[in-house]
Amino acid sequence: MFVSGNIHCYTDDYRFESIWRKPELSLKRVLDLNLVIAPDFSVYPDAPAIVNRWQLHRSLAVFSYWQNMGVRVIPSISWVSSEQIHQDRDLYPGFSTIAVRCPTREYLATWYSGAETIRDLVRPTTVLHFGTSLGIDVWTDSQVFQFCLRHQKTNRE
Secondary structure, eight states: OOSSSEEOOOSOGGGTHHHHHOHHHHHHHHTTSSEEEOOOOOOOTTSOHHHHHHHHHHHHHHHHHHHHTTOOEEOBOOOSOHHHHHHTGGGOOOOSEEEEEOOOGGGHHHHHHHHHHHHHHHOOSEEEEESSSTTGGGOTTSEEEEEOOTTOOGGGO
């Protein structure tokens, strides 16, 4: 995960849990990188709301810690639904640049609805869109940069 000048955490949570559990160690690893995307701790539609809120909080806490320590970090924005975004709107401050992961076909309609809510609530000027081009069209008023994921399978498009 820490092999290039830029990193992201769009992979299985267990692969980057140490970022949360050992923040000092992760800080040493990311300080000199060009760009870091905050961890994207997974949220799930069938999980209790408090669990998803905790995951979103952890991502923002690591983002804030790294930013305060001088890391060039971009927040990773996740959501379960438009309703959840409105309930937890304090976890979605107005960032000018955000990173998101493309939707899977399984959650496509919910992802689009949430992305439109994020677009209207956060109003990002720049979006780093990770994965396939699926969902990239929602960011109508933002400059969008797409990044493919090495483990992205074409059947998820």
